[in-house]
Amino acid sequence: MSRRSKWRALGAAPALALAATLACRSSHDPAPPPASASAIAVSAAPSQSSAPVATKEELALVSPLSRGSEVAGFVVREIAGMRKGRLRVVFTRKDAVVRLDIALLDPEGPVPPATAGRYAVYYSLRGATPEDGERLAKKLAAAIKKNDAPPPAGMTTFTPDPNEGTEL
Numbered sequence: 001m002s003r004r005s006k007w008r009a010l011g012a013a014p015a016l017a018l019a020a021t022l023a024c025r026s027s028h029d030p031a032p033p034p035a036s037a038s039a040i041a042v043s044a045a046p047s048q049s050s051a052p053v054a055t056k057e058e059l060a061l062v063s064p065l066s067r068g069s070e071v072a073g074f075v076v077r078e079i080a081g082m083r084k085g086r087l088r089v090v091f092t093r094k095d096a097v098v099r100l101d102i103a104l105l106d107p108e109g110p111v112p113p114a115t116a117g118r119y120a121v122y123y124s125l126r127g128a129t130p131e132d133g134e135r136l137a138k139k140l141a142a143a144i145k146k147n148d149a150p151p152p153a154g155m156t157t158f159t160p161d162p163n164e165g166t167e168l
Contacts, residue, residue: 051080051088058087058152061102061119062143065089071139074098074132085156091136096128098136102144106157114141118151122158 058081059066069076074091081087086103105112105120112120114137121141123133 051078051083054079054081054087055152057149058082061087061147061149061152062089062140063147063149065140065143072132072135074136082152082154084159084161085154086158087152087155089140093128093132096132097126098128098133099124100133100137100140101158102140102155103158104151104155109157110160112158113137116141116145117148119144120158 059079062079065071065076065079067076067079071091074093074096076089077092077097078088078090080090086101089100089102091098091100101122101124103120103122105115105118109120110122112122113134114121119141121137121144123137125133
């Protein structure tokens with residue numbers, strides 16, 4: 001074999017190896033179909049909570065609040081249906097999130113930041129201050145008090161979620 005043909009054979013070897021690899025791979029591991037623009041948009045969208053959609057009775061409890069309502073500089077992002085015996089209203093402002101949980105008031109349970117008759121309002125925060133949580137809890141309690149609606153089906157007293165322990 002001449003020197004020139006030897007180099008040609010060596011130059012073709014990587015291309016042949018790549019082609020063989022792709023052929024084997026396609027028979028065993030088919031490549032996924034190309035993603036459409038709508039599939040990309042759906043996968044890039046933030047995942048919504050798995051909470052059920054709020055019923056008319058649940059929405060009546062927090063009326064006139066609805067998705068998009070503005071309260072104390074925050075916007076209602078979501079009013080989720082009953083989950084774990086409580087109704088959740090989520091407020092956002094830029095990167096701050098305040099989650100308010102409405103449950104039945106338990107005189108022997110944890111002290112809520114706000115109450116409205118038989119209802120208690122608790123909050124959890126991400127990127128917001130405790131003052132934001134207190135202020136929004138009190139505003140939500142005021143709306144609940146005006147409505148004087150009966151408890152939605154499935155509502156119970158508030159039981160804090162158990163925290164996982166931290167190893168020291």
